[in-house]
Amino acid sequence: MSTNPTQTDLPDGLLPVVDLDIFLADPESSAAQAECTKAAEALITYGALIVHDTRVTEEHNETFLSLLEDYFAQPTEVLKQDERAQFGYQVGVTLENTEKPKCAVDEPCLRVIERLAPSERPLDIGGHQPDPKCRFFWKMQTPPPYPTAFPSLNMPNVVPAAFTDTWESTLEAWGLKMKEAVEGVARMAAAGLGLEREAFTDAGKYGPHLLAPTASDLTKYGQKDTILAGFHSDLNFMYG
Secondary structure, three states: OOOOOOHHHOOOOOOOEEEHHHHHHOOOOHHHHHHHHHHHHHHHHOOOOEEEOOOOOHHHHHHHHHHHHHHHOOOHHHHHHHEOHHHOOOOEEEOOOOOOOHHHOOHHHHHHHHHOOHHHOOOOOOOOOOOOOEEEEEEOOOOOOOOOOOHHHHOOOOOOHHHOOOHHHHHHHHHHHHHHHHHHHHHHHHHHOOOOOOHHHHHOOOOOOEEOOEEOOHHHHOOOOOOOOOOOOOOOOOOO
């Protein structure tokens, strides 16, 4: 009998923890199958889960975060050199007060908020201005083995001038850890749903996968109830 708690056994406020190590060790084992079922049920019930993946260490995380902290500490005029508005900010930096949260004006998205229990609803963004957060998009996609005119597949990544020695290697290293974990969960979810294990990963093989760290200046926007990123929905399959 499995000793894993069921979804209803979880303490309030906690998400299911899915053990990717068990799946990677032997995807055909009964323990791995139980984890796959848990992953699928968690995504159906909560739309989120916690991943246990020992391939990722705190050192990897600290190296990545330290670089991003140094990057966003630069003056605004320096950061603006990394904007690519002509590509819809889908590579490079998006500075504060640029992105507007969709749900502030989108009726279907507002209906999503209305359906949530009052204790689960986000802060009211009806009069919210553009998000005060910053963000950086770094492409982590696999180039397709054929020519394409699809813009997001042809945009070059942006390497900040002050970090040419470390930027690409650091973002690629952390991005690969994230992508491997997400793809692992996608395989687990597919198996848990009774699909072929590669059903989701094959469908997204050449998709525009992004590493998208965000940053907020709490010396300017640290007041209680400040909305750093407005509630929104989008078309992404899975976030890591």
